[in-house]
Amino acid sequence: MKVLGLILAGGKSEKLGPLVYKRASAALPIGGKYRSIDFTLSNMVNSGIIKVGVLTQYNPRSLMDHLGSGKEWDLDRKKGGLFILQPYIGFSGEYWYKGTADAIFQNMTILRRGEEDYVLIGSGDHIYKMNYNDLYLYHFSKGADITLVTKDLDDSYDMREYGSVVVDDNMRILHFHEKVENPPSRKAFLGVYFMNKHLLMELLYSTVPNGGNDLLLDVILPRINELNVYAYDFKGYWRNIKKGVREYFKINMDIVCDRNVRDELFYENGKVYTKIKDFPPAKFTANSSVKNSIVADGCIISGMVENSVIFRGVIVKAGAKVENSIIMQGTVIEEGAVVKNAIMDKDCLIREGQKVIGDFEPVILEKRTTI
Amino acid sequence: MKNVVALILAGGQGTRLGVLTEKIAKPAVQFGGKYRLIDFTLSNCVNSGIYKIGVLTQYKPHLLNRHIGIGKPWDLDRKDGGVTILQPYSTEEIGVWYKGTADAVYSNIEFVDSYSPDYVLILSGDHVYSMDYNELVDYHRAKSALATVACMEVPLSEASRFGIMVTDLENRIVEFQEKPKVPKSTLASLGIYVFQWNFIREILIKDSKDKNSSHDFGKDIIPKILETERIFAFPFEGYWKDVGTIYSYWESNLELTRPIPPFNIHDENWRIYTHSEEMPPAYISKDSKTKNSLISEGCEIYGDVYNSVLAQGVEIGRGTVVKNSVIMSRVKIGDDCVIENAIVAENVFIGDGVKIGVGNFSESKLNKKIYNSEITVVGMDSVIENKVQIGKNCVVGNDKIVNKDVPSGEYI
Numbered sequence: 001m002k003v004l005g006l007i008l009a010g011g012k013s014e015k016l017g018p019l020v021y022k023r024a025s026a027a028l029p030i031g032g033k034y035r036s037i038d039f040t041l042s043n044m045v046n047s048g049i050i051k052v053g054v055l056t057q058y059n060p061r062s063l064m065d066h067l068g069s070g071k072e073w074d075l076d077r078k079k080g081g082l083f084i085l086q087p088y089i090g091f092s093g094e095y096w097y098k099g100t101a102d103a104i105f106q107n108m109t110i111l112r113r114g115e116e117d118y119v120l121i122g123s124g125d126h127i128y129k130m131n132y133n134d135l136y137l138y139h140f141s142k143g144a145d146i147t148l149v150t151k152d153l154d155d156s157y158d159m160r161e162y163g164s165v166v167v168d169d170n171m172r173i174l175h176f177h178e179k180v181e182n183p184p185s186r187k188a189f190l191g192v193y194f195m196n197k198h199l200l201m202e203l204l205y206s207t208v209p210n211g212g213n214d215l216l217l218d219v220i221l222p223r224i225n226e227l228n229v230y231a232y233d234f235k236g237y238w239r240n241i242k243k244g245v246r247e248y249f250k251i252n253m254d255i256v257c258d259r260n261v262r263d264e265l266f267y268e269n270g271k272v273y274t275k276i277k278d279f280p281p282a283k284f285t286a287n288s289s290v291k292n293s294i295v296a297d298g299c300i301i302s303g304m305v306e307n308s309v310i311f312r313g314v315i316v317k318a319g320a321k322v323e324n325s326i327i328m329q330g331t332v333i334e335e336g337a338v339v340k341n342a343i344m345d346k347d348c349l350i351r352e353g354q355k356v357i358g359d360f361e362p363v364i365l366e367k368r369t370t371i
Numbered sequence: 372m373k374n375v376v377a378l379i380l381a382g383g384q385g386t387r388l389g390v391l392t393e394k395i396a397k398p399a400v401q402f403g404g405k406y407r408l409i410d411f412t413l414s415n416c417v418n419s420g421i422y423k424i425g426v427l428t429q430y431k432p433h434l435l436n437r438h439i440g441i442g443k444p445w446d447l448d449r450k451d452g453g454v455t456i457l458q459p460y461s462t463e464e465i466g467v468w469y470k471g472t473a474d475a476v477y478s479n480i481e482f483v484d485s486y487s488p489d490y491v492l493i494l495s496g497d498h499v500y501s502m503d504y505n506e507l508v509d510y511h512r513a514k515s516a517l518a519t520v521a522c523m524e525v526p527l528s529e530a531s532r533f534g535i536m537v538t539d540l541e542n543r544i545v546e547f548q549e550k551p552k553v554p555k556s557t558l559a560s561l562g563i564y565v566f567q568w569n570f571i572r573e574i575l576i577k578d579s580k581d582k583n584s585s586h587d588f589g590k591d592i593i594p595k596i597l598e599t600e601r602i603f604a605f606p607f608e609g610y611w612k613d614v615g616t617i618y619s620y621w622e623s624n625l626e627l628t629r630p631i632p633p634f635n636i637h638d639e640n641w642r643i644y645t646h647s648e649e650m651p652p653a654y655i656s657k658d659s660k661t662k663n664s665l666i667s668e669g670c671e672i673y674g675d676v677y678n679s680v681l682a683q684g685v686e687i688g689r690g691t692v693v694k695n696s697v698i699m700s701r702v703k704i705g706d707d708c709v710i711e712n713a714i715v716a717e718n719v720f721i722g723d724g725v726k727i728g729v730g731n732f733s734e735s736k737l738n739k740k741i742y743n744s745e746i747t748v749v750g751m752d753s754v755i756e757n758k759v760q761i762g763k764n765c766v767v768g769n770d771k772i773v774n775k776d777v778p779s780g781e782y783i
Contacts, residue, residue: 031651031652032651032652033651033652033668071443256654259654259671262651262654262671265651266650266651271648271649271650272649272651273649274649276444276647276649278444278642278643278644278645280403280404280405280636280637280643280665281403281404281405281636281665281666281667281668281680281681281682282652282653282665282666282667283628283637283664283665283666284661284662284663284664284665284666284676285630285662285663286630286662286663287662288661288662289660290655290659290661291655291656291657291658291659292655292656292657293654293655294651294652294653294654294655295652295653295654295655295666296652296653296668297405297652297667297668298637300637306657309652310652311652312652
């Protein structure tokens, strides 16, 4: 059985504000050295998928820079490998992707030409670790046409922000309610689809030319009674950074504060691969005081760091204090500066003695800000 | 830089590193947290724009071979050139090991010829330094030399460990003494040579037939050719170290943790590349104190770490104190341990309440010459069980299980 992986990484996500002014949410740095897309991409590679198409549209440059030839994910291949599927001008006109179904439809060639039997569709901004092989087995054992990955969400998620799924005793999906005020269940769709490739092609051909552009709402749901659409419950850690700055902040803090989350994300079901930067090990000087934090390679820490995520190559000088913050690559925090409840994008500079302090909503400093 | 082939001699055992090189070649020994010794020379090559490299191996090469692979981390996975592992091989007549450094190069003449280079650089796979080989080759060309030897001033007390050169005002070498009892100068050879290829090719062929030669550059070739040819010394002023002994290995690692280290692995303009495991950033817990240390990716620190170098994937339990130590990859240390003045090799498992490097000094019973340095060495893949105490200057071999106390100076 061969599976084609497709990663939807083209959407714009207003809720992340300045963090996505210049990048797709799939390229958002997370966890000290990763970009969000690393998780889905690594899941695919770890599950034996060797051909992956990444569908891009919104601000793709940093994502492209990150993915490169796919080397870091072992996707620089003669056969299969990484395919970047961006919108393009064709003979009959210029079309942006109008939705998930349309995006795949416009790239029908990758479906048509490949020798894969199945398609796994995931999203570039979900943080979770999953072995899709379990999903395949489940799909076959159910005799499903389409399997959607779902999860029973606890109170830390606002169900109104997610698609709510109602299933029967056999896990067959009966109804679906997209982001409604009173969701009928706490079982949410996680944006991962698994189905036969030819079925997908057929569904797209019969829907997209008639104006149905969304894979779930326009293609699958109208046929939910005819097709066997099953829910596969995922039990592990799963978060969607697109839900907003607080969610993004929470995911990073989950990684810092919960060893089980770290173990699950980084050591179970294979590793998470990312672009290698060849920084030396982090250096802690005699004056450093680091507590409950993640510190990536290439950092030089002489000040105080608490409850924070420090990305690669960050310098925290003597007497500086960093608390409850996410500091992205290459930022320098000079002597005596104080940073609290902040998200600092790449290459910022906080001068001696300056203060950057957020409250419940963290302050966000754009890339290359100097204070 | 064109027309240069670099040959890295990586076959040595490095006996003075004791148990650390019992299972692996010296160039594969970890250094500076995430690196292995050969990374420094390989990185120097690619940072100097040299992409035609042969690595000559002989002693226990498996880990080294796997580390180098096809050379991807150093950008040496190339269509043209790249890195080639050159192991000893048998011919129609006979299979032979490399007899010396010169013989190793002689045995690979065909490899070098295949690139028809103007110059060949002879390097060592177990030195820690950063050198722009362009400067060396430019110097060699400017002097119209047939051979150039990189050298450095060393303290007189250490001079007898090196090849010592006497030079004239022009830096031309007039005399060369290999490890002399009475050194005539303090200008030491670093074991880094650049040769005119067609010149040294002839010399090597001649030397291979010489029954009285030990086929070594330092012992035989250099002293012989400088009688008649223009051989120059290239004075190198940066940091260079052959971490040949347990003590110097330990000390050079710890030096990297200084505020201004003598060797700067954080130099952005001279990155050191390595094949490392993909691991998440280090985690430092709320109860730990981490000072004056290098901490690599994948570490989980719940205890205290002072003046130490930790490689990838090291776990330090709650209440544990690690001091003045070098801890290699994937070492797990339990709770409430004390580890002092120690070198702990890869994959060692240390239980709870273990003490290592404690107590009074006692001379090493295994080998004074190698181990008398107050450093306790724990070999690869060993297990130290709960509550075991291991004294100063002790040696735990590779693959050992230690379930009772080891007094200072003892070995297991």
